[in-house]
Amino acid sequence: MHVRLKIGPVLIPTFAMPRSIAFWMHFVRSALILLGTTVASAENWPCWRGPQHNGISQETGWNASWPEAGPPIAWRASVGIGFSSVVVSDNRLYTMGNEDNQDTVRCLDATTGATLWSHSYEADLGDKFFEGGPTSTPTLHGDSVFTLSRWGHLTRLNRITGQVRWSTNVAQETGTRIPGWGFAGSPRIHDQKLLLNVGESGMAIDPATGSILWKSANRDAGYSTPVTFKLQDRWVMALGSGKSFLAVDVETGTELWQQRWLTRYGVNSADPIVAGNQMFISSGYGKGAALLEMNASGVNVVWQNRDMRNQLNSCVLLDGHLFGFDGDAGVSSSLRCLSWKTGEVLWTDESIATGGLMAAGNRLIVLSDQGELIVAEASREHFLPLARARVLQGKCWTTPTLANGRIYCRNAVGDLVCVDVRPTAPASSQVDQTP
C-alpha cells in the first residue's frame, strides 16, 4: 500500500509501507490523536473504486469546511471528451479522453496539472445518445498503467514515461462482440492476471505480455468493473454482463453461477458490492437492486426491490448502509441511503439528481451531474451536507477522486478540476477521524 502521511503541515514523503509498519503507524496516529495533535493520512487511488475496490478511501484529515466562495481550485485542465475517472499515484494523475476520434491517455502532475506525457490511438468518439469518449478508468500497477478502450484497445504503458510496453485489441483478437456502448469496465489486476469485463463472463490477460489466459462465451459484456473476492477458499471474480450478474473462478474462468438481471438495453454498469458471502447488485432502467447470498455453486435472493436503481455509478457500503444514486439520468433520480440487510430506504434526497460518489472515512464525496461537489456525512438518518460548491459546468457523470488532499472532478467534455482540500491550519476546519 502506498501511503503518504501528513502530520500538521509537514509532509512525510511517499513510501511503500509493509504491513507491520502500517500497524505501527496505526498506533502512532492513535497516540498522536490522544495527545490532541491533528493527524491526517493521505492515500493514493491507483484504480477505479480505489485501493480496496469499494469506492472508499482511508484518507483522513482533509478539509471539508469550505469558505463561502468554495474551496480553493488548484488547477484546471482539459483531458478530452469522456467519462473516464482519475487515478493517482506518486503525485501523478492518469485519465483518458477523446479528441478528433483519438483516445488519449494522459499523465498529469497531480499538484500542478501539467501534462507529463500522453499516448493516443485512433478510436471512434462513439457519441450515440451521449457525449461519447472513453468510459473506463486506467489501472495503475507497479510501474505500469493499463487502459481499455470502448472498442477493445488494451494497452500497457510505462507509468513514468508513457512508453508502450504492449498493446492489443482484445475484441478484434478474439472476435468478441462489443456491447452497444462499448467496453466500460476498467481493467482489474488480481495476482498475475489482468481481468476485463469483455465477453459474457470476462477475460483474463497476462499483464506481462498481453496474451490471453482465458476468455468467455462470445456474448455481450456489461459495463461494470470486475470485482474479486474470496469465496469458500477460492478467488472469485464477479461482474455485470449483458443479461446477468455472475461469478467465475479467477484461475480458470469457469463460471460458478449467474443471476439473470435483464435491463432494457443490457446495461448492468454498477459494480457488485461484496460483504462476506453476500453480494449487492443494482441496475437502472427501472430494474432495481437485490442482495444475493452466495456459495461456490449458486445464489439465493435475500431481498429484491426497485428502490435503488444504479444506472451509471456504483453505491458505497458504509457500516451496513448503501449510499448511491437511484434512477436514470434525466428521468427521476435522487441520492439515497438503503439498508444492506433489508433493502429498506432510509432516506432520499432529491436536491441532487444523479452523479457519482465515493467515500472517505464516514464522509461521502459526491459530484452531482450539474458539477456540484458535495461533502456529506454518511448518516443513516438523513442527507447531511457539510460543504458544497459548484466546481464544474456541464454534464458530470464521472465519480470524483480524493487522493492526497485533492479532489479531482471531471465533466463529459473533459474539463478536469483539482480541488484543494489539504488541511489548511492545524486546528479547526479539519475532518478528523480516528483510524
Place this chain on the structure above:
Amino acid sequence: MKLTRRQFLSTSTAAGFALTGLPLRAAAATSQYRTALIGSGWWGMNILREALAARRSRVVGLCDVSADILETSADEVRDLSGDSPKTYLDYRELLEKEKPEIVIVATPDHWHALNTIAAIRSGAHVYVEKPTGHTVEESRAMHAVARHSESVVQVGLHRRIGPHHVSGMKFLKDGRAGDIGMVRMFAHSSGGAELPAPNSEVPEGLDWNMYCGPAPMRPFNSRIHPGGWRNFLDFANGTLGDWGVHWLDQVLCWTDEKYPDRVYSTGGRPIRGEPVLNEREQTTDAPDSQVAVYRFKSFTATWEHRRFAGNNAEKTRIGCYFYGTKGTFHMGWRDGWTFYPSNERESVVHEASQLQEPDGHNMQLLWNDFLTAIEKRKRPMADIEVGHRATTLSLLGMLSLKLGRSLNWDGATEQIIGDPEATALLRRDYRAPWHYPTA
C-alpha cells in the same frame, strides 16, 4: 421545468386548453380499450405510459423483434398497471390473436406503413409515430387505407397540441408578428467526423431479419439498434425525416397553404465523411448537414440542420423562425416561444413551454385527443392527413437531395411534375417477402 401530472393539468387548464380527455378519464372504470404496442422501444413505451395514465386502456399485447426489450417492457407494464400483456415477435400474430381496439405503432420508420395498414385492416384505431412513411407512396397508402376505414388514426405530432405551440400559433395568426414572408426551420447539434464501428453477430434474442423487414438486409451493428436507425437511410430519413417533420408540421399548421410547389435540397457528409458499409464495419449514412428550400406561394420556407458546430452564435439550436413585418418569432422546444420585435423599443414577448418530462413532449394531451376522437367519431388533432402532409415534405426534401435537382410538386394530385426518375423514387422496392403497400 419539471411538472407533476397534476400541476401540468392545472397549468394547461389555466392557459385555456380544452382538456378533452378528462370526461373520459372519469368514465375509466366502465370501459377500457384492448390496447397493443408494436415497437416497444424508447418512444413506444413513452406513449404506452400515457395510455396507461389515461386509464382507458388495458394492455393486451406487446410486440418487438427483441426478446429482451419485450421482457423488460412487459415487466414494466405489469408494474405500472397490473396488466399482463402477451408478447409477440411478429405484429401480424399479435393483431390476429389479440384483436386490439387500439394499436400504437412506434417501430423504426421503415415499418410504420406495414404495421399501421395491418392494424387498420384488423379494425383497430391507430396512434402511429411520425414520420408516417419512409417513402411518399407508403404514406399515401396509409392515408388512403385510413380514409377507407372507420379507424381513427393519430400521428404522434404532439406539437400540434402542446400549449406553447398552440398559443404561439395564435400569436402568429392574430398578426402579432405582422405579415410573414419567410420561415426558417432548423435543428443543430455538435459533432465531428465519424469512424466506422465494427459489425457484430446479431445479439441473442433479436430477430434481425424481421427488424430489417422490407428494407435491405445489412450486417448487424450496435450503431443501428436501439435508436440509432434514424441515421441510416434504409430505415429512416436522417434529421429532416425526424426533427424536420415536427417543424414542417408547425409551418403547415400556421399557413393556409397546403403544400409548396417546388422543393430543392442540398447537403451531404462533409464532416462525418463518406458512408462505410462492408462485411466488417459501417458508419451511418444520413447527411450531417442539409438545407432544403420549400417554395410556397406567399412565402419561402427553409430547413437546415447541422450535426456539427452547434449553434452558439444564436440563442437557440432548434425550432422555427417566422420572419414577419413586425419582427422575428421563434417557436422553440424547451425554450418555449419568443417574439423579437423589429422595433427595438418594443419589448420581447416570451412564453415558456409546458412540457412533460422526461423527454419534453405533450403526449398526454395528444393521447386524450385521440380518445376523444374515438369516442366522438371525429378526426383527431394530428390526423393521418396532417402527418402525411408534413412527412411528404420531408421526404421530398430527401428526394431532391438524392437527385441534386429541384422537384416541381403538384400537391393536389401528389405527383412530381415532369420528372419520371424522381417519380420512381416516391416508392422503393421491398425485400421479399414483403410487399409495398397499396390502398
